[in-house]
Amino acid sequence: MIAVLRMLNRGRSRAERVRARLVAAGTAVATFLVCTAVSLADYDDEGGSLTGLALALLALPVAGLVHQANRLASATREHRLAALRLAGATPDDVRRLGAMEGGSLALSGSLLGAAGYMITHLDGPLPQVPVVVALVTLGGLVSGARAGRHVVATPLGVVRRARVREPLVRDLLLVVAGLGLLVMGGTEQGRSLLPIRWAAALVITAGTVLLLFGVTLAATWLIRAYARRAGRGTRSAETLVAARLVEADPRAWARALSVVSLTVFFGAGAGAQQAVVGYSSAHALVDLALLVALATSAAALVVHQAEELIDLRRSFAALAAAGVPERALGGVLVRQAVLAALPVCVVAAVAGVLVVIVPQLGLGDYRAQWLVWAIVRGGLMVGAGVLAAVLVAVAARPLLRGALSLERRP
Structure with missing residues (x-):
């Protein structure tokens, strides 16, 4: 599967190469901002918490832009992958390749962002770096897989299929869970329940991500x-x-x-x-x-x-x-x-x-x-x-x- 992905990457157009660089740069920026936000959780004052929240806010739209770029490029990518359908590949195989492509770009970008953080924060905490890199890479895998889930490559071409989604109680539960994590990481009483000081920033980040998904689904x-x-x-x-x-x-x-x-x-x-x-x-x-x-x-x-x-x-x-x-x-x-x-x-x-x-x-x-x-x-x-x-x-x-x-x- 990796060999097939490398072969397909060699046949990318200039626009696809630009899109890949945009995704990698976006994940690098998001990783740098999240790592910096986590390091600011060492401050007990309100200013440090608010500054970390501000940096987490900056990371979210970057992540959203990266996912939208993946979606816009999904149809173009599926045109390349449509040839694999003639060779007997299943739609799941095609989507798996898309996930691997998104994950590899996220991994390279997150490693670059982590390196930038470690260079600019020599005295800052480092234990959170591999955790953030793993989460960003996982996000790239999920984004790459989900970006093309409604785009189906067939031997005769590429089609999009629409899916009307009915509301679920799970959507509201995600909103409630996200708000709960934000309260836990953003209040003094909530932070007292956490065993590690810098874990508050990770809790805030997790709460923000859950809230983002919950708001999206409920909206x-x-x-x-x-x-x-x-x-x-x-x-x-x-x-x-x-x-x-x-x-x-x-x-x-x-x-x-x-x-x-x-x-x-x-x-x-x-x-x-x-x-x-x-x-x-x-x-x-x-x-x-x-x-x-x-x-x-x-x-x-x-x-x-x-x-x-x-x-x-x-x-x-x-x-x-x-x-x-x-x-x-x-x-x-x-x-x-x-x-x-x-x-x-x-x-x-x-x-x-x-x-x-x-x-x-x-x-x-x-x-x-x-x-x-x-x-x-x-x-x-x-x-x-x-x-x-x-x-x-x-x-x-x-x-x-x-x-x-x-x-x-x-």
Whole structure:
């Protein structure tokens, strides 16, 4: 299997080589940030914990961008692997090769990131490095396997199969488990239960990952329900088409918006905490990390938009051939972004505020002005998340134009 993978890698195009370097660089950055966040757990003060949380926030959108890059390249990779189907390979064999490719890129990138951490942190703790490298490599294996699970290589070509996923109680359990780990690693009472000081950062990282997956899965049916309701109550043709497209594939939008929603969640929670304890330099670093995370999340949305246009270019070309102007199709992209991002960002902001405010209510230490500032900050985060999605949709109009021109070619 390894020999086959090496043979296929020698036949990669320039775009695939660039994509492979992007994945390796992304995993290197994520590894460096997580290792640094773990080292900051040695500080008992709140500033050290918040700084570690900020670095963990920066790692998440990078990981999301890497996974989106894997998904965008899955169809191209399957074209190379389709030849193996003629030689008798099964679809599972093809997906296994994809997992090995993703894992090898993650391993090389994580080793590079770990080396960078050890060079720049000679006096810092090192026991967490192999753990982080193993987790990042495992994430690469899972990403490589899952990125192509809906892309099936056959001897006659490559097809995509859609799967409408119904809501499960497991989705909410992941959210609860993630929040519980975040509370354990981020509070003094929770950290007292951990045997090792730097384990708090790993607990925070694990909680963040669980929360990311939980929010992504739970957001699938939230987006579907909101799009269905919006489609029923509108008289606009553009909104109706956008609602039907979002309702047909809510999982893709939930996946693309997962890091955006998590950024909104932490931003709203950080704002509520600032209202309680006051603004500090550590909070300023968290806010900076939120802005960078939002920008990186927007890049992941661009990748998702490109993937969607690849899948829907024939449908859009048919609408254009029927007389629908290109400007109206661009309006469909914008309305899709709003329909998908608005409910997710609102729920994320409310959850972020409640995580901070509810414990204060339980302690009886509550002031009305705290809630006012938390609501204002949460509203700003919702607006920032939706605006990022809308700007990406506007920026994707040249991609739409290119997809339409490609379909018009004889």
